[in-house]
Amino acid sequence: MHPDRAAAAAALPVRRAVPALAAALAGHGAAVLAAPPGTGKTTYVPLALAGLTPDGTPGEGRVVVLEPRRLAARAAARRMSWLLGERVGGQVGVTVRGEHRPGSRIEVVTTGVLLQRLQSEPELDGVGTVILDECHERHLDADTALAFLLDVRAALRPGLRLVAASATADTGPWARLLGDAPVVETAAALHPVETVWAPPPRPLPPPHGMRVDPALLAHVAATVRRALTERDGDVLCFLPGAGEIARVAGMLSGPFEVLQVHGQAPAAVQDAVLAPGERRRVVLATSVAESSLTVPGVRIVVDSGLAREPRTDHARGLGALTTVRASRAAAEQRAGRAGREGPGAVYRCWSEAEHDRLPARPRPEIELADLTGFALQAACWGDPGASTLSLPDPPPAAALQAARTTLRAIGAEGPDGRVTDRGRRLARVGVHPRLARALLDGAREVGGRAAAEVVALLSEPPPRGAGDDLTAVWRALRRGGRPADAHAARWRDEVRRLANADLPAGGGGNDDRVAGLIVALAFPERVARARRGGYLMASGTGAELADGSALAAARPEWLAVAVADRPAGSASARIRLAVVIDEDTARLAAASLLARGEEVAWRDGDVVARRVERLGAIELDARPLPDPAPGLVAAALAEGLRTEGLALLDWTPAAVALRERLAFCHAALGEPWPAMDDESLLAHAGEWITGARARRRADLRRFDVAGALRNLLPWECAARLEEMAPERIEVPSGSRVRVDYSGERPVLAVKLQELFGWDAAPRLAGGRVPLVVHLLSPAGRPAAVTADLASFWGEGYRAVRAELRGRYPRHPWPEDPAQAVATRRVKPRR
Structure with a gap:
């Protein structure tokens, strides 16, 4: 190590953990390093494991440091090269997309670069140790790279050493993935950080989509100005994206420099942020600055409390970033940036009560992101379903299925589920499979x-x-x-x-x-x-x-x-x-989405039959279809009924009565008697509407509904319908009286004189359900209701006779109705 920088490295807290880490790797081959931001885990540990520090214990081969972001990879390589008194590309190199300066002892790479390398050279010849930095951030590529490295270590390179480096103390999952690896912890050397709760003066709506309330951005800018007047040191302000950074930068002016740091910031700006400034600075940054970068001079953090997460609508094929509340873990990471060089303060643009309601930690990217690239990586690795990969969290089944469907559509995955030669070529391009x-x-x-x-x-x-x-x-x-x-x-x-x-x-x-x-x-x-x-x-x-x-x-x-x-x-x-x-x-x-076919559908009260050409859901051309298949017509009619209801049909009294009889049989006897409620009839409309030679609303009015309902009956039910639920019943007078099945119980409404001598009404549904008798006066008005005629003749008849015999003297009112002859006639006039 360059002697002029040795003093700076000696002050790093992680230096005291190097012997324990080296021992863990020597004994187990893998270890978890828990070291808070600013302790040197990203820069000092790789140098030590490569034998480039006084207390270093080099292993065999080069050290590869895996970073989730290009900005962090470049910064780590520059910092380590500075400690050695060199430029990047000497003993310490960097490889990111668009930049390749390999180092002889240490190489810092992004997760995407390592995944590409593992697919083409899984043995990682010449590499002795891989350090997965910032694994707690749970980026999808980082999780995938760890799973691949575990496979390599198990099958090809048992001597490959792995270090999972995390800025949090939640090390259990990583230790288990690495085979119950030892955990080496380094205490933080942070100075005290005072928390200042600085919510907006009035409640603001929560974020949705990509939009951030302009009032919140104005409040963040005001909080930055307040912090500059109340505290010393540079300000690091966290915002969700580049757009918000630009808007807040436009609200700030004064005797200070404003720097904008995000994933697309020019390299010159990134370099300027990582070097001490000549005057006071305000650094506006996305979450890229939470744990991967050390910004010198910062003693104040202003936190908007917002972050961006991916969201994928698999059903619509849409994916985008969305603005969310930052987790409590992220808030702690951000606050720690204020205490790296001395006592500092964090201004949180939300209340303490809101802080308690924040999620504990961010959701892993594998739960949220489009998995098409991951699915292609897994397929090229030989595990299309990702069923054997040692991942911290499994991929959601629906999202993985949607990703594999996309791979099949672009020819990357074959019918057998395996990756094709075309798929391997697509993977080598190094961009999303669609691109x-x-x-x-x-x-x-x-x-x-x-x-x-x-x-x-x-x-x-x-x-x-x-x-x-x-x-x-x-x-x-x-x-x-x-x-x-x-x-x-x-x-x-x-x-x-x-x-x-x-x-x-x-x-x-x-x-x-x-x-x-x-x-x-x-x-x-x-x-x-x-x-x-x-x-x-x-x-x-x-x-x-x-x-x-x-x-x-x-x-x-x-x-x-x-x-x-x-x-x-x-x-x-x-x-x-x-x-x-x-x-x-x-x-x-979009040739794969082109489709031609016959379309018969219900539209605006008609069955419309066409020959249609479509591009997915887009109609390109349509021509009339003169003779559609009867089955398609029936399906369209059924759809019309489901859309507009059974009132489209002409429910004649006969059809209504038959439906009521069948409903009674279903209620009393169950299956196989069909249900007759609206929901059931509409659900099976395609069965009983078959044969309707109808194309328009008017045609349906002529449809034989009663005949269609009879067609729903299995043959054994059709043969017993009259027995189980007779349409009419013959009473002692000789009349055949219609049974009313519209209520909860079947009803026989008949004049009292027609039932003389009848001691019991028949039971329906094979004797299961008694018939309720409505006894009518000679004028047809209800006089009594009973389900037990014998009891009525013995007890209730006297009261009815006393009330009605004077009013209807021409009708018989015998004292003993059980022995009288039933009649529907009146007495002859004298």
């Missing part, structure tokens, strides 16, 4: 260079303020002017990398055709066609352009949507970046 597919297939149509330029543009978020016209953004990047200033260098590096991927030769076209084809190849389900009030994407999701955008003013018929999200509570997606295409481009790029 890799667009690069390889698009190069044949528009040329490799043009395809690489558009794919490079799609591989990162577009420049802030660039608008929603992707072609215009692409042209600005080619010119090198605004809005591409901060992106142009990275974009050019990525274009060079992608263009060297042995791409097929192809033609060309104007900018819209080239960009549109590449976007549509990457996201075929997002091809969209104009309709009233917006657009319909091939996935079936409605979409809208922002008011006032350049694309909205042009109102093109077809779009290829590159970036879209669905705001909370909205049924439609919001188009953030798209390109104008024509129908031919849509058909070419």
Whole structure:
């Protein structure tokens, strides 16, 4: 180690843990290092394990340090090289996408780089130790890399040493994954940090989607100004994204320097943040600065309390970042930045009561993200279902299934579930599988260079303020002017990398055709066609352009949507970046979604039969179908009934009566007698509506409902219907009286004189249900109700006779009705 920097390294708390860590690796081959931010775990430990410190204990081979972010990887390599008095590329190197400066003893790489290396060279020849830094952040690539490394250690390199380095004390899961590995802990050397609760003056709505309330951003800026007046030292302010950083920066001015740090910040800004400033500084940063970077001079942290997490709508094929409340663990990480060089303070822009309600820790990315890239990595590794990988958390089944469906659609996974040769080639491109597919297939149509330029543009978020016209953004990047200033260098590096991927030769076209084809190849389900009030994407999701955008003013018929999200509570997606295409481009790029067929459906009271051509959910062409199949017609009629209800049919008295009899049998006897309630009839409408030669609402009014209901009866029920639930019953007078089945119990309503001599009414449903008799007066009005005629003749009849005989003298009122002759006639006049 360079003697001028040895004193700085000697002050790092993690130095005291190096002997224990070396012993753990010597005895077990793996260890978990728990060391809070600022203790030196990212910089001193790799140097010690490579034998580049006075107390170092080198193992065999080089040390590879795995970082989740490019910014953190570059910073770690620079810091270690500074401690050695060297430049990056000597004994300490760095490899990230677009930059490769290998070191002879230590190499700092991003998780994506290591995954690519493991797929092509799983033995990791020449590597003795791999350190997985910031594993507590639970990035998907980091979890995947650890699972692959555990496989390598078990099957190919038993001597490969693994260190899981975490900034939190929650080490149990990592120790178990590493085979009950020893845990080496380092106490924090942080200075005290005072907490200042600084909520907004009035309650603000919670974040939703990507939107952050402007009032909160104004309050954060005011809190920064307050902290500058109340405390000494530089300010580190945490905000959820680059857009919010830019807006807060615009609200700050004074005798201090404002620096903006995020994943897309220029390298010069990143370098300036990591070096001491000549004057007081305000560093506005995303969560990238929580634990991976040490910013010198910071004694104050202002925390907005917000973070960004991925969200994926697998049903609609939409994925985006969303703004969420930061967890308590993240808040502690952020606060610790104020106490690295001396006593400090954290200003939290929320209340202490709100803090207690925050989630304990952030959710792992594997639970939230699009898993298509992960699924391809797992398939190339030989485990398409990720069933044997030693992951901290398993992938959600639905998300993994959606990812594998996408892989099959782009030819990366075969019918047998295994990765194809095409899939392996897509994985080697080093971008999302959708973009890799667009690069390889698009190069044949528009040329490799043009395809690489558009794919490079799609591989990162577009420049802030660039608008929603992707072609215009692409042209600005080619010119090198605004809005591409901060992106142009990275974009050019990525274009060079992608263009060297042995791409097929192809033609060309104007900018819209080239960009549109590449976007549509990457996201075929997002091809969209104009309709009233917006657009319909091939996935079936409605979409809208922002008011006032350049694309909205042009109102093109077809779009290829590159970036879209669905705001909370909205049924439609919001188009953030798209390109104008024509129908031919849509058909070419989304050919897998083209379908032709016969469509018979219920629409506006009619059965509409057509031959239809569709691109997913988008209707391209339709022609009348003169003679549709009867089964399709029946299904459409059934759908019409389910949509509009049974009132579409003409329920004649006979049909109503039959339905009531069948409902009685189902209630009394159960299966196989069919249920007759609306829900059941509609659920099985396709069975009993079959044979209806109907195409319009008026035709259904002529449909024989009673006949259809009889057709629902199994033959054994049809043969016994009259026995179980007779339509009419013959009474002693000879009359055949209709039974009313509309109530809870069947009812026989008959004049009292017609039942003389009848001591019991019949029981229905095979003797299970007694018939309720409504005894009527000669005028047909109810005189009595009974289910036991014998008891009525003996007890109730006298009262009825006394009341009615004077009113109806021409009707017989015998004293002993049980022995009288039933009649429906009156006495003859004298």
